[in-house]
Amino acid sequence: MVDLQHIVDDLAERASSATERGRVATYIPQLAQVSPKHFGIAIVTQSGEEIVAGDTNVPFSIQSISKVFALTLALDKDGDGLWRRVGREPSGDPFNSIVQLEYEKGVPRNPFINAGALAVADVILSGQSPAGAVAQTLGFLRHVSGDETLQVDQAVAKSELDHGFRNMAMANFMKAHKNLENRPEDTLWVYVQNCAIAMSCRQLARAGRYLAWDGRIGPGGAPVTSSQRARRINALMLTCGHYDGSGEFAFRVGVPGKSGVGGGILAIVPGHASIACWSPGLNEVGNSLLGTEALEELTRRAGWSVFASNP
Amino acid sequence: MVDLQHIVDDLAERASSATERGRVATYIPQLAQVSPKHFGIAIVTQSGEEIVAGDTNVPFSIQSISKVFALTLALDKDGDGLWRRVGREPSGDPFNSIVQLEYEKGVPRNPFINAGALAVADVILSGQSPAGAVAQTLGFLRHVSGDETLQVDQAVAKSELDHGFRNMAMANFMKAHKNLENRPEDTLWVYVQNCAIAMSCRQLARAGRYLAWDGRIGPGGAPVTSSQRARRINALMLTCGHYDGSGEFAFRVGVPGKSGVGGGILAIVPGHASIACWSPGLNEVGNSLLGTEALEELTRRAGWSVFASNP
Amino acid sequence: MVDLQHIVDDLAERASSATERGRVATYIPQLAQVSPKHFGIAIVTQSGEEIVAGDTNVPFSIQSISKVFALTLALDKDGDGLWRRVGREPSGDPFNSIVQLEYEKGVPRNPFINAGALAVADVILSGQSPAGAVAQTLGFLRHVSGDETLQVDQAVAKSELDHGFRNMAMANFMKAHKNLENRPEDTLWVYVQNCAIAMSCRQLARAGRYLAWDGRIGPGGAPVTSSQRARRINALMLTCGHYDGSGEFAFRVGVPGKSGVGGGILAIVPGHASIACWSPGLNEVGNSLLGTEALEELTRRAGWSVFASNP
């Protein structure tokens, strides 16, 4: 029997002494102020037990991890109509590339690059106010994490909007291709608010449970989405969840995951665990350096892999 | 209990009456002569049982499916040194694109696009003759399939070489970047011979067993490669195994797979099944049209998905 | 002695009966309302004579032709500092491509593609109000054309702003790369106002005189810019003045020229003539179809070419 507590304690200890910690994202000034010293990991197991180590109660900006939850909402709202507006293929490009958008006439490659997430935000926004759209996403996250205290960090949101020229470029580019229904500035606002939601590792691991258990909040829990939809979101996380490092993550860690530039990673071991890991320093493709390493060691030692005969 | 025989009989029957069958590949003239009417599917289950329907004993050109086996050989020969010469990321490009090679200075994105497979062939070739390299690949396939009758279809090989200007361009381009050790024409010859190996669905499903059971030929069988390596090859199949349709295959079918322009697909359900499916007509990204549809229905009805809590 | 009047009469007559007239630009709705039946041509010769045929007094939207005049202004304001922000090479891309901007980190390839013209507008705008910047460009054009009646067509400007998402994307993208000093919406406003200036062929041919005579308004006329600068602007017109049709224009017409999506073309025969031609229908790369044909025949019959021993 694997002793998960022992493993995560090892991981936290090793992380505390790591000298190479990656670089904290600077393009959102507010994020650049976060100390690279943080490290936390939280696991919710099949039995509902929570195994944690490190800074697991410190909220951080979930950033692109919010795209997983927004995608769930948009699919539940719009169904497969969403797929007319965004693809399902890895991009082979950085998260914020606009090149692909031009070659493919304004249709983002997948919902986890920034342009794709703008299309998802646009779906959520249609038919309601920007504030309503954000409240809906936040409400969804409060529901799946079982935590009514979750909030948008408005300092982060403002900082991102003030420096969000590149995302504004993408929103306008998609609007030019008629792939936004709403005003670019409104869609971008919703997107940025969602990204600025703050969560701790513990909260995030809880929020991911429905992906590990076929759409239900834990084994036999309340249904959040269909089992097919949960599986498909996992598939997208595996192929596209780490931008141009997605293949590497699948190769090394072996389970679906989604990273954010705040340094968080949500990893799903279907049937076994929902895991959240956080360390602010990023590697050269924009994913948490220590977080990725910790998850690689965790899955190796726990024997977790969707590619093994006995996952 | 799922009745697999019933499912595959359904699939074969439906395929026999399908009107939209895709288009048989034409860029290798010999392949263009294959009738699009064929359809076959073979499953090797955990118990070793073989469940088949359709043309499961007709040999077809495995083409790019050979890249999976060549990769296994090259990794066993060269270890992780291979990864200095080829990446592990989806390409976001067609199988035969040369654009990425220029942007990334002669390093192919992954071992399953043509350029990556040339690097793999080059590793196998180094230190032996071209004929020896092909004999080694063929010997490996005979071993894992338990079938000493496997052969290269020389008519296909000749046809491919006579029309292989694009692959010759890639080999020369990689040589210009010093990412081939051997002469481009020799490496290309090995690559083409490997692609021209002919196998039936039944033979191919047997050959894939080591990927479904952690590197062993069936549960508890003879070891072929390490369990970690088998998992990692599965990961690459999931993220890169269907060229620019890899995300779609993961989304719809939910298990690792590798396609070939001959119309074959090898699909792996770790711990449960090794599956080979064949129908020569291709969809617009170059993967078997009916084969993909059959695998989607099979995994759905069998409840197989690496993304489910109970795969 | 060449009879220019005879030639232009021929050109106008032929144009009046042409059946293939190209397609009027539709991405600015106001421009789409212009009749494709128009054709006009005006030549100002070395002696100051004006030779005209067709609709030479009908004002049209000069659109990108304004980039030539704005570049002159920006160079006179900022000197060679401008070249830190924009290149001098043909782009090999359509006028509104954003791909190159990403590959080259926000630095447009030349001042005649839209992104480059935004950088030029940004230089003019710095240190003054948007309205002041537009007044300066308009004042410059009134001066060089000797016509105080020139105006911005505000209906066109509004139409372009309402549908200018793509240019807004570029402005934001350049801002993200710190290659705009001012607010993207302000720079875009100046750019759009400049493009919406309305001129007739006669007015435009007069405005181009300083380029044909080394920076002076006609031979021995008032200096507008230095002779070196006038020559260099001609060089840029020749290599970059027709987007991805620049090589073709140089090959067929043989003199520097600048086109606009309103269907106008300004062509310069240094030492001999300033020519304006207008026909609203565009060819597939966005340049006036009949205008280009007329200029090709005119230069051939007049023996004008900067590449001939006796131009």
Added chain:
Amino acid sequence: MVDLQHIVDDLAERASSATERGRVATYIPQLAQVSPKHFGIAIVTQSGEEIVAGDTNVPFSIQSISKVFALTLALDKDGDGLWRRVGREPSGDPFNSIVQLEYEKGVPRNPFINAGALAVADVILSGQSPAGAVAQTLGFLRHVSGDETLQVDQAVAKSELDHGFRNMAMANFMKAHKNLENRPEDTLWVYVQNCAIAMSCRQLARAGRYLAWDGRIGPGGAPVTSSQRARRINALMLTCGHYDGSGEFAFRVGVPGKSGVGGGILAIVPGHASIACWSPGLNEVGNSLLGTEALEELTRRAGWSVFASNP
């Protein structure tokens, strides 16, 4: 009256003391052995006078300058049919890029990038032996330069062939797109032999006379090609003659020119001069560093520019 001898003496003297001389091309090992100390310039004027300074009798490898002469031959052989196989637009890419070939389906952008010159060589080769094709090009150059001693430098040719994997890649890529009639290895051989022709500045300046005088070898001389064709070749030299530095050359030097990686540049001042300049060190886009500077100063001091009212 400009004293050209005084100018070129100045240029040679300045070049002899220049410390920043660029980098000699290394991708053809034989070229890498040439001393960067060389500098030569030769001008043939309208009166037929030859004004020279520096190493004007030392033969160097003309490399891509041969593309101008090969183009003349191919157009005289095939007429405008050539333009179905190669475009007339600047590429916005380095001389040896293969990216554009893929995006534009095997049709090179212009005859002066390597791929375009392969198409030109293929036209010359069709209907005769490779040796015959080279003899024809050499015969043309002997004719226009009036020098029967011109030869291919076989040591350079062999060195280039031994390291020509990238050009071999392009030839195969074009063959895959059916844009080569002959075997890739044969077309490449002709191309390489043409590039390896050795000429001195004096010989090269003489060879360029037909471009400066409307297709005739000097004013009133023997016709080589039509005046229209000579002008159009000049147009292509101006827009495409310096790869991705063509716009810069037109901007700074102001006349048509063609460079080679051997460090030579042929510059044409229509009606005034044919100029050859040579210095082996290249700038970052692959054109002679000192050669470009010398030509810029020469045209400035001589008042030569195709963009001036009095060229």
